Amino acid sequence: xxxxxxxxxxxxxxxxxxxxxxxxxxxxxxxxxxxxxxxxxxxxxxxxxxxxxxxxxxxxxxxxxxxxxxxxxxxxxxxxxxxxxxxxxxxxxxxxxxxxxxxxxxxxxxxxxxxxxxxxxxxxxxxxxxxxxxxxxxxxxxxxxxxxxxxxxxxxxxxxxxxxxxxxxxxxxxxxxxxxxxxxxxxxxxxxxxxxxxxxxxxxxxxxxxxxxxxxxxxxxxxxxxxxxxxxxx
Amino acid sequence: xxxxxxxxxxxxxxxxxxxxxxxxxxxxxxxxxxxxxxxxxxxxxxxxxxxxxxxxxxxxxxxxxxxxxxxxxxxxxxxx
Numbered sequence: 051x052x053x054x055x056x057x058x059x060x061x062x063x064x065x066x067x068x069x070x071x072x073x074x075x076x077x078x079x080x081x082x083x084x085x086x087x088x089x090x091x092x093x094x095x096x097x098x099x100x101x102x103x104x105x106x107x108x109x110x111x112x113x114x115x116x117x118x119x120x121x122x123x124x125x126x127x128x129x130x131x132x133x134x135x136x137x138x139x140x141x142x143x144x145x146x147x148x149x150x151x152x153x154x155x156x157x158x159x160x161x162x163x164x165x166x167x168x169x170x171x172x173x174x175x176x177x178x179x180x181x182x183x184x185x186x187x188x189x190x191x192x193x194x195x196x197x198x199x200x201x202x203x204x205x206x207x208x209x210x211x212x213x214x215x216x217x218x219x220x221x222x223x224x225x226x227x228x229x230x231x232x233x234x235x236x237x238x239x240x241x242x243x244x245x246x247x248x249x250x251x252x253x254x255x256x257x258x259x260x261x262x263x264x265x266x267x268x269x270x271x272x273x274x275x276x277x278x279x280x281x282x283x284x
Numbered sequence: 285x286x287x288x289x290x291x292x293x294x295x296x297x298x299x300x301x302x303x304x305x306x307x308x309x310x311x312x313x314x315x316x317x318x319x320x321x322x323x324x325x326x327x328x329x330x331x332x333x334x335x336x337x338x339x340x341x342x343x344x345x346x347x348x349x350x351x352x353x354x355x356x357x358x359x360x361x362x363x364x
Contacts, residue, residue: 106350106351107353110350110353114350142355143353148355149355150353150355150356152293152297152298152356153300153301154300155298155300156300157300157301157304195298197297197298197355197356198355199296199355231298231300
């Protein structure tokens with residue numbers, strides 16, 4: 051599988067994403083934000099970082115980069131898109147995912163390991179995550195508090211679009227396990243069509259036990275498996 | 285010609301910055317403050333001779349699409 055990893059000015063987790071995909075046995079290459087084409091990509095990763103210095107709002111400027119036109123078309127055709135951290139912010143700003151990410155409720159930048167409860171196996175991003183397994187993944191963000199209004203939240207729940215919630219070691223979704231105040235401990239969601247997902251934690255930084263956890267690979271393995279079963283429409 | 289845009293967080297959105305500043309004001313001894321909300325102020329300089337109505341229309345569009353995020357923010361536009 052070929053993964054296209056976008057690069058905006060001040061993206062800084064693009065190299066890690068490329069490394070993770072290659073480590074797991076697949077191809078990945080960087081795509082500069084000014085490129086209007088994704089080439090022969092099977093999936094797109096919108097990586098973490100501080101694109102455009104987080105100026106105006108996180109991801110607010112990156113969403114207008116030329117490459118995002120191609121990403122939108124790719125997503126419209128059913129292509130898989132995964133936004134990580136700043137990538138999640140870009141996708142919400144671009145309207146490819148509902149809701150928004152705002153400043154952490156305690157106003158602190160959180161750089162730590164958290165645990166994720168996977169709410170559904172029914173998605174290309176969670177299909178291979180072992181049932182009941184809490185994923186130990188690092189976060190590193192100052193504006194990762196997920197917000198959506200009541201109507202949107204109701205829709206997310208009804209459509210099974212909440213993919214991950216912050217939980218404690220025992221898998222309990224508690225307030226103390228919530229690092230940033232995200233509504234309902236939401237760490238990651240997908241769109242209605244289930245081909246675009248975003249999450250604040252960094253699975254690409256949790257693919258080697260040397261780095262503290264290799265639980266992140268389950269998310270990529272889910273994508274590889276989904277791509278194998280159903281190739282991207284041309 | 286100038287356009288002034290004030291962007292504020294929606295009431296339903298958590299505003300920890302506002303709350304922190306409110307607490308600080310209280311600690312500093314300022315009384316009677318029942319709320320603090322922190323937003324953004326943007327000034328846009330327009331070329332002389334610009335059609336005011338057209339510019340206002342365009343700026344409303346820009347404010348809605350880009351300068352503010354309607355999911356979490358409200359904005360007010362003033363033309364000078």
